[in-house]
Amino acid sequence: MLIATTHKNTDFDALASVIAATLLYPGCVGVIPKMTNRNVDQFLSTHKTAFNLILPGEVQHDELTKLIVVDTDQWHRLDRMEKLRDRDDLDIDIWDHHMASKGDIPATWSCKEHIGATVSLLVRRMREKGITLNALDSTVLLIGLYEDTGHLTYPSTTAEDARTAAYLLENKADLNVAGFFLNPPYEETQKEILFEMMKDTEKLTINGQLVGFNIISLDKKVTNLAAIVNMYRKIVNVGALFVIFVNKKRHTVIGRSGVAQINIGTVMNTLGGGGHSGAGSATVKSSIMDPEEIRKKIIASLTAQKTEIVRISDIMSFPVFSVAPETTMRQAQSIMTEKDIRGVMVVDDNGIQGIIVVWDLKKVKKKNQWDSPVKAFMARDIKTIGPGDSPSLAARIMIEKDIGHLPVVQDEKMIGIVTRTDILTYYYDLLPE
Numbered sequence: 001m002l003i004a005t006t007h008k009n010t011d012f013d014a015l016a017s018v019i020a021a022t023l024l025y026p027g028c029v030g031v032i033p034k035m036t037n038r039n040v041d042q043f044l045s046t047h048k049t050a051f052n053l054i055l056p057g058e059v060q061h062d063e064l065t066k067l068i069v070v071d072t073d074q075w076h077r078l079d080r081m082e083k084l085r086d087r088d089d090l091d092i093d094i095w096d097h098h099m100a101s102k103g104d105i106p107a108t109w110s111c112k113e114h115i116g117a118t119v120s121l122l123v124r125r126m127r128e129k130g131i132t133l134n135a136l137d138s139t140v141l142l143i144g145l146y147e148d149t150g151h152l153t154y155p156s157t158t159a160e161d162a163r164t165a166a167y168l169l170e171n172k173a174d175l176n177v178a179g180f181f182l183n184p185p186y187e188e189t190q191k192e193i194l195f196e197m198m199k200d201t202e203k204l205t206i207n208g209q210l211v212g213f214n215i216i217s218l219d220k221k222v223t224n225l226a227a228i229v230n231m232y233r234k235i236v237n238v239g240a241l242f243v244i245f246v247n248k249k250r251h252t253v254i255g256r257s258g259v260a261q262i263n264i265g266t267v268m269n270t271l272g273g274g275g276h277s278g279a280g281s282a283t284v285k286s287s288i289m290d291p292e293e294i295r296k297k298i299i300a301s302l303t304a305q306k307t308e309i310v311r312i313s314d315i316m317s318f319p320v321f322s323v324a325p326e327t328t329m330r331q332a333q334s335i336m337t338e339k340d341i342r343g344v345m346v347v348d349d350n351g352i353q354g355i356i357v358v359w360d361l362k363k364v365k366k367k368n369q370w371d372s373p374v375k376a377f378m379a380r381d382i383k384t385i386g387p388g389d390s391p392s393l394a395a396r397i398m399i400e401k402d403i404g405h406l407p408v409v410q411d412e413k414m415i416g417i418v419t420r421t422d423i424l425t426y427y428y429d430l431l432p433e
């Protein structure tokens with residue numbers, strides 16, 4: 001007998017991957033943990049008879065010859081599989097995309113890759129084997145793929161995930177059904193939690209990324225907390241959000257990230273939980289850590305994550321050319337032409353007074369205005385940035401303030417300038433002009 005199983009608090013990618021395994025491995029039975037996410041629960045209550053699924057209590061452990069584990073590689077995340085830990089004759093296949101964790105399940109064979117959803121890995125193999133999917137199979141696999149990739153928008157999404165979506169749609173995946181399970185209506189208790197979070201969110205900048213923290217006490221069961229955290233991260237507009245739900249016995253930590261620089265899975269591993277770059281969670285016994293200790297541990301883990309090693313000093317342009325406020329527009333223009341630059345800083349003894357960019361030259365309408373001083377045309381409200389700041393912070397300031405140049409200032413001295421072109425070059429690997 002062979003079974004495929006997955007992690008507790010089963011999400012749709014995990015369910016979809018188990019179902020895909022039952023289609024991929026002849027004779028395979030899927031085992032779904034008792035604790036599943038709310039939308040998975042709803043789906044199963046109406047669809048489970050369509051698939052080859054059983055509950056953990058129904059597994060005949062002694063008769064097992066092969067175990068297929070999907071969407072995790074850790075024993076403690078499986079439901080009632082302890083008896084199998086000591087079996088050294090068991091064949092184990094692992095399919096997973098949680099690269100931050102080092103699992104303790106010894107695989108005979110494994111497929112672990114950076115990809116948006118585990119189900120994409122299984123669909124790849126199904127296509128190679130020429131396995132046909134019906135509309136229902138395609139639909140559940142697509143829901144798993146969409147949920148774990150945020151409808152193909154999370155930074156962890158790969159081109160192969162998108163091709164998987166195309167393939168499932170070609171095989172009649174139903175987007176009406178998918179939409180129903182992916183966007184469940186919010187309930188009253190969920191709204192209460194959301195309003196509670198809105199009252200007090202701590203925001204910190206860590207390694208140039210804005211990170212939000214909430215500590216919420218929770219004494220009743222609220223379904224699908226993860227969806228509320230996910231939505232709230234977008235509302236407060238932070239790169240990553242961590243919510244610590246405090247309870248007498250155990251605290252639940254849920255994290256969501258919308259930026260490639262913050263890996264939630266890595267953070268959750270330090271708390272004994274798991275996840276991947278965009279999403280993850282951990283449960284911590286209250287006897288082991290209080291909420292404040294959890295918060296400190298998250299911050300320490302984030303501080304240690306320096307994936308964005310590129311700093312403003314690496315991408316800025318220098319030297320910076322500057323002129324006095326009395327310089328004429330004509331002189332400023334000729335400096336820009338001569339040096340082939342798009343802007344000059346306006347500086348006096350008191351420091352930076354403004355900036356004149358190529359665009360400002362267009363404001364000169366009458367001939368005699370070319371003899372006017374640059375201070376009559378310059379932009380005065382100058383935002384600056386430090387050499388150690390991140391390119392993403394520069395991009396955020398540029399977008400928020402609608403400006404294209406940021407002087408780089410260190411110890412009150414201007415050491416360079418970063419422009420929109422520098423930022424675009426960095427983000428898209430464009431070649432400089």
Ligand SMILES: [Mn+2]
Pocket residue numbers: 013014071097117118148
């Ligand atoms: Mn997954």
